[in-house]
Structure formats: C-alpha cells, structure tokens
Amino acid sequence: MSNEDNSKKNFSDIALWYLREQIIDGHMQPGEKLIESNISETLNLSRGPVRDALKQLAIEGLVDYHPNKGCTVALLSPKDAYEVFFLRGSLEKLALEKSGGHVDAYGILAMENALDEIKSLAGADNLLAEVNADEKFHAQIVLSGQITRLYKMWELLSPLNGAMFLTLKNIGEKAEIDNFGKSRGDRLIDQHERILRAVKSGDLEEACRALDAHYLRNGEIIYRSSLKNGLNK
C-alpha cells in the first residue's frame, strides 16, 4: 500500500488508488459491476486510465475481468482468504529464512513505529489506516530477505490482504468469534508484539511460529465464520 495520497501523478494511478480504496473499504459490493464510463465520469477523466486501473486490479485479484463483458468486484471466498494468508505468511517466512531472522536496525524501528500506529488505531474505525500500518510492519520482514522480486510478489498480495481485513473487521464486529476475551484490535496487537519480539531477539524459529499463528488464526476466523453466516460461496 503506502498510499498517503502521495505521487498521484498520472490519471491511471488516480483511478487505481480510488478503486482500490473503494473496494477495500467496502464501498463497493462484491459482484458489483464496474462500468468504465461511470467511473471515468465520477473521476472526471476518460476511460483509458480507468481501463488501465481495472487491468491492474484484475492482476491483484480485487476485480474479476470478463473479456468483452467488463469487470466486477471480486467475490472472495474463504478459500481465497486462506490462500492469501497462507501465501503472505509463506513469503514472509521465506524472507526471514534468507535473512536468518535478522531485521536491521532501521527495519526494527519501522516495525516499532508501525506497531504504535496499530495500537493508536485500535477502535478508531479507520480500516485503511489499519491496513497501511499492518502493511508497513510486515513489509520490513519481507525486505529483510533482500530479494527484490520476493518483495514485489508479496506486495502484489497486499490489496487482497486489505480486502480480507475488511472481512475480518466485519466478522469482528458481529463478534460471535471467541478471541480469548479480547477485541479484534487487541488480538492484532498481541500477535504483532509477539512477532516483533521474536525478530528483535533474532529467534528465527519463534518468528516463523508467530507468523504462522498470526496468519493461520486469521484464516481460521474467516473459515469458521463462513460456516455460520454463509459468506460468499
């Protein structure tokens, strides 16, 4: 992510950020049709840049692209959630293995800052900010591996991860899920604190376990909730 309304130079990016935010923040219903001319009209630009953005979003998985028929907001199933969490976790562990669990001083600082952000956002109902903070935290783990292309792949999963955040949040608000007596925000803080602790002490094994716990728990929550209230599919 790392949006922060910066560097929105060209129109394709304006459309891209707009649509991503709309989708991740839940202002567009899954399955909803995305009509190029409508979008370009609301953004006061032409269809070209909007098409660019939609193609990018299709690659990211936030949008389903049906040739000659247009785009729809992606319907995300519990399987999708499982896959995204599994993959992000796997890529992060892969990076950590490469770095031997060692995140440099700058990275640790960035993670501490991100964690502070997460804490300060607890209960603030600012999903996008939460997603960005989470992103910043985990990014440092991936970057520690020093593998550019690994980072790019991980980054490509970020928008979908953000969308899953929305689902998790919605579930959390319905909140029949047991969190050992903690709120969604508190659980998130606990998990990230554990990861940071492991990384700071350079304990690769524990860091991997902490990451697994974090992502698997998220997947679990979505899966369980899909059994109760019927999520998509």
Next chain:
Amino acid sequence: MSNEDNSKKNFSDIALWYLREQIIDGHMQPGEKLIESNISETLNLSRGPVRDALKQLAIEGLVDYHPNKGCTVALLSPKDAYEVFFLRGSLEKLALEKSGGHVDAYGILAMENALDEIKSLAGADNLLAEVNADEKFHAQIVLSGQITRLYKMWELLSPLNGAMFLTLKNIGEKAEIDNFGKSRGDRLIDQHERILRAVKSGDLEEACRALDAHYLRNGEIIYRSSLKNGLNK
C-alpha cells in the same frame, strides 16, 4: 506460457505474445527502447493495445517502465536470475509440501509428456518450445498444491524464467561451463528425470532436493559465467 498461438483474440494479447516472444527469443536487445508507435505499426494496430501489453510486461519484469519516458527491454542481472530461480523453486516446493509430494495420475502423465518433449527438443535450437515444455513440466508440480493463487504467482514468473533460459542457452553455447561432460540439453533431461522419479515415488524430501539441485545449478551457471564474461551489471 502455454501459448501455442491459441486464443489470440483481442489486440492487447496479440501485442503481449508478440513482445514476450521477441524478448524471450532474444530478438530484442536488453536495454533497447520499445517505442509504442513503432510496435503498433509493425503489428498493424493502434497504440492502445500495445500500451496494455507493455504494462503487463512491466509487471512480469521483462520490461522496465519509466513514466513519461517509455519502456526498455529489461536488463537482467545475475541477481535477477538467482531471484527468479530461487522463487520458482520455493513456490514449487511450497506446493509440493501442500500436496505431500503427491501429483495425481493426470499430472504425472503431463509431466512425462513434457519430459518427452524436452528430450525430443535436445539440440533442436527451438528455445520457445523448450521453455514451453519446461513450463508444462513444472506447472504440474505447482498445480498439485491446489492453491490457485500460488499457481498464479508462479505463472507470473514464467516469462522472466523464459528470458533466463535464453541466457542459459547462450552461456551453454559458449560452453566453458563444466557440465560433467554433458551438454546443456542432457543436463536438463537428467535433472527433470530426477524430479519426476521423486514425484512418482511420492518422495517429498527427494523431490525438494531435486528441485533445489535443478534451480540452484541454473543460478550457479549464470553467476559463474557473469564472473568471466561480464554479464549485465
């Protein structure tokens, strides 16, 4: 990959396949500028679809995209080669772990066919066909994991992998690299036979070792050769 001139419906895809082939087959020099109007003229279509293709190629990593300045054929360094091989190998091992090393009957059949293709292509000087056969072989490994999104990520690395093939082939033709007395084609056959053998016997550990050997050896060859003749960067 899986091209085979099928389903080239829309013009964006025509441009995409054309450019990918040109780059992977080495008909375009690394660093070379890709002028939209030139390409659209040679393909007898307008700039729009060409732009689409270039954006996709930039995501795949075959092309460097410089905003407001245009695209150039990517300069691939030994580090890039290492990263691509490392990532593809890691994703394949991840998939195999998920499937417990078990590839179903259809998958095995497809791998055997792909291996036959690789064998029949030895020394035929048809790089694209070689890449496609290799692709088919490894795809079955990734598919065994049953994780759609993992497969998509792996697929995204395919064009870059194809480009690396070209480099490997060129190095092989200069051939100061020791291959234990074997040609590049024979080495490739040996490695794939070992992988297939492991997968057929359901030996996850050995399959992972075989994959590592395959990809690490490739990376090694490129790295060593970069020390002798100065590759890009």
Next chain:
DNA sequence: ATAATAAATATTGTTAACAAAATTGCCGCA
C-alpha cells in the same frame, strides 16, 4: 570550440469518437 539556451522533433499521456460485442426490452405468438 564550448556551454547555455531556444527551437524543432519525437514520444508518451489523455481524450473523444467510432466499431464490435453483449445486454436489455419489446413484440408477437403459442
């Protein structure tokens, strides 16, 4: 001659119009 500057050219970014395809709504008909 060289460097700085300005004009000319080339190239990308964006738009609006056109073509092709899909969707919708209407009508007749059983």
Next chain:
DNA sequence: TGCGGCAATTTTGTTAACAATATTTATTAT
C-alpha cells in the same frame, strides 16, 4: 403466461487526434 427472436441500448474494444513531456538539434554568446 411464458418463450423465442429481433430491435434498441448499453458497454467494451479500438482507433486517431490532441496535449504534455522529454529528447534532440540548432543557434548564439562567450
């Protein structure tokens, strides 16, 4: 009423022209 097919509409795919930016060439001053 319900169903098939044709016309009207909508929407995507493509194009060509226009605008903005970058690059090259030419010009001038030192």
